[in-house]
Amino acid sequence: MSIELTKSHKFFKKFLKEFAEKEILSLAKEIDETGNFPKKTFEKLSKLGLTGIHTPLEFGGAGADEIAKVIAVEELSKKCATTGAILSIHLLFGELIKKFGNENQKLKYLPMMSEGGKLGAFALTEPNAGSDAGSVKTIAISDGDHYVINGTKCFITGGGQAESLVLIASTDPSKQLKGLSAIIVDKGTPGFSIGKIEDKMGIRGSETVELIFENCRVPKSNLLGKEGEGFKISMIGLDGARIGVGAQALGIAEGALEEAIKYSKERSQFGKPISSFQGISWYIADMATQIEAAKHMIYYAARLKQEGKPHSKEAAMCKYFASETAKFVTDKALQIHGGYGYMKEYPLERMLRDAKITEIYEGTSEIHKIVIAKHVIG
Numbered sequence: 307m308s309i310e311l312t313k314s315h316k317f318f319k320k321f322l323k324e325f326a327e328k329e330i331l332s333l334a335k336e337i338d339e340t341g342n343f344p345k346k347t348f349e350k351l352s353k354l355g356l357t358g359i360h361t362p363l364e365f366g367g368a369g370a371d372e373i374a375k376v377i378a379v380e381e382l383s384k385k386c387a388t389t390g391a392i393l394s395i396h397l398l399f400g401e402l403i404k405k406f407g408n409e410n411q412k413l414k415y416l417p418m419m420s421e422g423g424k425l426g427a428f429a430l431t432e433p434n435a436g437s438d439a440g441s442v443k444t445i446a447i448s449d450g451d452h453y454v455i456n457g458t459k460c461f462i463t464g465g466g467q468a469e470s471l472v473l474i475a476s477t478d479p480s481k482q483l484k485g486l487s488a489i490i491v492d493k494g495t496p497g498f499s500i501g502k503i504e505d506k507m508g509i510r511g512s513e514t515v516e517l518i519f520e521n522c523r524v525p526k527s528n529l530l531g532k533e534g535e536g537f538k539i540s541m542i543g544l545d546g547a548r549i550g551v552g553a554q555a556l557g558i559a560e561g562a563l564e565e566a567i568k569y570s571k572e573r574s575q576f577g578k579p580i581s582s583f584q585g586i587s588w589y590i591a592d593m594a595t596q597i598e599a600a601k602h603m604i605y606y607a608a609r610l611k612q613e614g615k616p617h618s619k620e621a622a623m624c625k626y627f628a629s630e631t632a633k634f635v636t637d638k639a640l641q642i643h644g645g646y647g648y649m650k651e652y653p654l655e656r657m658l659r660d661a662k663i664t665e666i667y668e669g670t671s672e673i674h675k676i677v678i679a680k681h682v683i684g
Contacts, residue, residue, distance in 0.1 A: 309605040315373055322381035325354070334386035337511035338656050343467050344511050347389055349423050356393060358420020361400050365416035372612040376553040376604060383557025384564070387660035388511040390557055392425075394550035395463045395512075399426025402472050402488070402543050406531040411490065415470060427468035428547075429459040429491075429517055430540055436461075437673045439474070439537060440483045444519060446475040452523045453477070453489060458501070459517040463667070466500045466515040469493050472543075473519075474536045486536030490528040497522030508659035545618050546611060547668045548625035552604040555625075555632035555664040559600065562632075562657045563593050566639035569646075586642055593635045600628040619681035626674035629664035636661045 311319065329350060337344050351357050360375050361367020368374075375397060383390030396419070403415045403426075418424045435441035444457025455475055465471060470492045478485030491498055501516030531539055567590060570581035580586050607620035636658040640647035647654040665671045 309602055311373070311377075315377060318370075318374055319377050319381060322378055323384075326381050326385040330382060330389055331385040334388070334653070335650075335656070337386065337388050338508075339510075341505070341510040341513075343464075343513045344389065344392070345467075348392060348425065351389075351393060352421065352423040355421075357396060357423070358400060358416070360397065361404060361416050361420045365404075365412055366421040367400075367416065368420075372549070372608040373605065376549065376608045379550055379553040380557040380560070380604075383554045384561035387554060387558050387657070388509045390554040391509045391512045391663075392464060394547065394554055395428065396426050397550065398428050398543055398547045399468075399470070399472055401546055402428070402530065402539060403490075405542070406488070406535075406539055410527070411530070415490070418469065424469035425464050425467050427462055427464045427471035428543065429462045429465060429471050430474045431459060431461045433458065433460050437670060439486070439540060442474060442476055442486060444473070444475040445479060446473075446477050446487065446489055446524070448477070448526075449523070451526055453526060453529075455489070455491070455497070455519040455522040455524060457519050459519075460502075461504065461514055461667070462517055463512050463514055465517050466503060466513050471517075472530060472539075473517075474540055477533050477536075481534065483537045484534050486540070487533045488530040488536045488539045489524055490530055491519075491522070491524055492528075495522055495524060506663075508656070508661070508663050541618075544668055545621040548621040548674075549604060549607050549611065549617075551664055551668045552600070552607070552621075552624040552628040555628035555661065556597065556600050556604055558657055558661050558664070559593070559597050559628070559632045559635040562636045562639035562654065562661075563590070563597060565652070565654060565657075566590060566593065566642045569643050580642070589638045589642060593638055596631040596634060600624065600631045603627055619678060622669070622674045622677040622681075625664075625668065626671050626678065629661075629671060632661035632664050633658075 355368040358367030359370045363369040379390045379394045419426045446453035446455045473489050473491045476485045477487040497520050499518045501518045504514040573580050603624035607624045610617035640654040
């Protein structure tokens with residue numbers, strides 16, 4: 307299929323490219339070294355309308371489509387994968403509210419997360435429930451007009467900075483997956499606290515944390531959708547999130563390829579640029595080919611989602627392939643840089659570390675192979 311962009315998409319892509327080069331690139335190294343959440347950058351994203359890029363206009367969003375979302379995450383990730391990751395996960399929160407929230411929930415949360423500059427998060431993973439959502443142990447017991455929540459979540463992206471999050475908890479443990487529900491939990495709710503802040507290998511400024519719930523009382527009006535729909539909500543949300551991670555991986559790979567081409571033209575050995583050596587040029591050919599294939603898969607999945615068509619298989623495929631591509635491309639780009647690539651003076655070692663997580667979160671590559679196989683085999 308063609309991924310020819312519309313004029314508005316092309317303009318948006320050009321604008322984002324320039325913005326990322328001017329406002330994001332210079333901060334990427336500092337964010338990686340300090341591990342600090344880039345609050346000022348997120349505020350800029352909010353002012354530009356990116357934090358509500360696919361939120362309807364009536365709720366303070368930009369009302370853009372899925373292609374625009376992919377473009378935003380892709381272009382930001384070229385210069386700083388942390389920034390791309392933060393935006394991608396934040397948009398997942400808004401998407402769940404938009405799709406499953408009632409009118410009151412939309413009126414409360416969508417403007418806040420779109421033009422209000424507040425961060426949203428999604429909390430599914432637990433110490434013993436990663437790929438196996440049926441093993442969720444966090445419970446939400448009915449108590450009058452409230453749920454009383456107890457449990458622990460881990461590896462939650464942006465959980466410590468988020469103003470609100472969608473929590474997946476069991477409202478009926480006897481039903482396992484069918485007993486899971488989605489509940490909105492706001493920052494500052496008594497009984498809700500932040501535990502360990504992880505010291506990560508890559509995307510260090512996105513802040514990945516442990517969330518602790520101890521007799522946390524949340525009004526039942528915060529139930530997203532219906533009781534027992536938590537697993538369905540999670541899977542639908544993850545389909546979109548996987549396209550987002552694919553876009554992040556694509557951006558990382560494209561950024562690494564740009565660095566490799568630039569360096570190979572500037573670096574001379576034996577009296578000529580190393581880009582003229584067959585071994586180097588073949589590396590670049592392989593990198594560019596995989597990137598182009600990943601790009602088509604991601605934009606195709608995004609278009610299916612935009613058109614309301616089934617896209618679970620395509621989301622899994624594009625996330626799996628793009629993440630593997632990011633790993634391959636960053637590794638080869640670093641190799642092209644030789645010893646310099648191993649030094650923190652150059653961005654390749656950071657890009658390689660950032661690329662690795664795309665093979666893990668929102669479903670590991672191994673889980674995606676299982677998902678893909680089930681669709682293909684039937």
